[in-house]
Amino acid sequence: MRGKVVSNIRIPRAAPYTVLPGRGADSLIFPGIMLALIVCERGRNINGLRQSGNRRDRMHETQTIAEWAINLNLEDIPETVKDHARRFILDNFGCQIAGATLPWSKDYHNVITRTRSGHGATVAYYGDQLAPDDAAFLNSAFNHANETDDTHLKSPTHPGGIAVPAALAMAEYARGSGAQLLLAVIAAYEVQIRLSWACSPHLIYKGHHPPVGVGPFGAATASSILMGFNLEKTINALGIAGSHSAGLIEYTKTGGSVKRIHSAIPTQAGVRAALFSEIGITAPHTILEGEKGFCKVFAGEYDLSRLTDGLGETWHLLDNGLKPYSCCHLIHAAFDALDNIRDESPLRPEDVKAIRVATNSEPILSHIGSIMEPDDILGAQFSLPFSVAMRLHNGNRGVQGGNGFWDYMEVDFKDKKLLETARKISVFVAEDQSEWASVDKGAGVEVETIDGRILQNSVTFSKGLPENAMTPAEVEEKFRYLVDPVMPSGVPATIVERVKEIEAVNDINDVVRLLVVPPAPDARAAAE
Missing domain, CATH: 1.10.4100.10 (2-methylcitrate dehydratase PrpD)
Incomplete structure (x- = not known):
């Protein structure tokens, strides 16, 4: 993961996340986990x-x-x-x-x-x-x-x-x-x-x-x-x-x-x-x-x-979360907040003077707010400014909003218009007394428009987390988005129906065969 790094990090008095030695999403400790650490260290x-x-x-x-x-x-x-x-x-x-x-x-x-x-x-x-x-x-x-x-x-x-x-x-x-x-x-x-x-x-x-x-x-x-x-x-x-x-x-x-x-x-x-x-x-x-x-x-x-x-009574898999977007989950809440803003006030990239994304956590800021101009796919997937710019230029919302699997495979990291928009987007750590003080799990987004409007929205639990779960229809939409470009017509719908009735499948080979894609000249392969 490489890219141009920007700093100016403000550290809050009490960050709700704690960073472990190292860097990256896997080095973060979440609030409830931190409590366990403090107690166990005693x-x-x-x-x-x-x-x-x-x-x-x-x-x-x-x-x-x-x-x-x-x-x-x-x-x-x-x-x-x-x-x-x-x-x-x-x-x-x-x-x-x-x-x-x-x-x-x-x-x-x-x-x-x-x-x-x-x-x-x-x-x-x-x-x-x-x-x-x-x-x-x-x-x-x-x-x-x-x-x-x-x-x-x-x-x-x-x-x-x-x-x-x-x-x-x-x-x-x-x-x-x-x-x-x-x-x-x-x-x-x-x-x-x-x-x-x-x-x-x-x-x-x-x-x-x-x-x-x-x-x-x-x-x-x-x-x-x-x-x-x-x-x-x-x-x-x-x-x-x-x-x-x-x-x-x-x-x-x-x-x-x-x-x-x-x-x-x-x-x-x-x-x-x-x-x-x-x-x-x-x-x-x-x-x-x-x-x-x-x-x-x-x-x-x-x-x-x-x-x-x-x-046998408490099922922890019910706490599992799905990802509607193919990037670091710490960016997802900002997408959802931007979608909410645009539902009320349609925005084009040229309408935006600045976008500020608030969090209470310095580790989150350093993890997703440091890279402004990514050089590769992984850098883009961990860059909030660039990823939000992708979404704004796409203009859609939800799974089809510009931050999906295929979007990151196809994006031009040197696109001048995308980079111009990304430079307008900043991530900051909210002050204790600011209007974003309650944003400790998700993100707060503030858009300043060219004509002087200030548009705000905050999301505590991003789409896909158990508190804001994807509906069955949204899970199917994501599945179709992933596989429709590379599978023969009709097969994705058959897979969906087969999984819905999975208990009725007597021979698992009836499912396995559906997951194999025959070579076809019009099949979409990200490597090509």
Whole structure:
């Protein structure tokens, strides 16, 4: 991520976000997470139980989660949870298909298909048959390719780009049904989120990227369900997955593109762990809670109760958020506020004298307000001034508002009119007594027009977060936006209907085949 950097940062007296050593979205601690950090640094978890340094009574969390997973039935899961999971599946399918066309995704595809063999699972978009762990790797890499996949901010982690590719590959390998796929996806989401939340914020504080750390357990859980494992094999799959946990965020310090495969690595690991368990490899039964287990070694400070409290009754996947825009989620609220302003007072770029975007957080400002003139896609996706300029010039709102997957692939970073507008946009930290003092989760936007008007709007929760969730129609709109340019006519609508009725799909291959795009001269590939 490169670009021209601007400064003039004002630090508030009490920023609602805390920045960790390093830079980037993954170095931020959110308000509720910060409270956990303060309490835990005093030597106790939020329930008053010491969980580092001293031994505690064993609660058998690994076994409890394994037992829950193998006994889980769709009939016992609330309909609202299943509705959310269906939307997550559709959203991730869209991310996979569009993501497969990107230049770096083509590189991943080339190296894996050139060096690997096997069969049992299908690579989305391309149609190759590979071993399930390799197919899952590629589909997950496509899924996470362009800042478009879902996010669970509270924990924080990216569960969908692991849960869906792992479950799809193993459902095909095990000749499963749509109902089994849905069940496995729900379980994989829940395990990942609970584990990341149990270790929050210390996992990321110690330099581990949560998806790569917790993802293998989610993928192994999905795989165990689809393979019909008993308790012993499921525990072993989780234990083997723990030996695959990884993920360092040094890229936030010195750069690199490795983050693009930070969902693919754990997806492959969890699937492979289940395959190893199937043939008899054994593993520790205390991989999560043990003295040398994941929580102790990776996080140090943690709250094991978050792993199992309310398991089967409280569904953390309901807190998961979808991304209507393909850029850093910290910019999304500014888009929504600008849309609200334009709904009341139509604006053209030439009408604008200045746009000021308020936040209470210096870390947010430094994260999305520093780059004015990006040099590459990632720089644009983390530049609020440039991204808001894209939206203003596009003139539309919502998913089609100019900040989508294809928009960032096609934008001209040297467009003189875009850059002229971007220079009119500034981000600032609100003073305690200012009119924007309450903007601590979203953004406040103030537009000053050439004719002297001042237009204001603020958004606390951006579109896609659970407090302001995308409707089923909006999720479908995003899916169609992602895949319509690269899929034959009629296929996207068929996928939508198939996912809505996923429990009625007897053979998952009926879904898998729809995700393969036959070569066509009019297919849109972002790399071309």
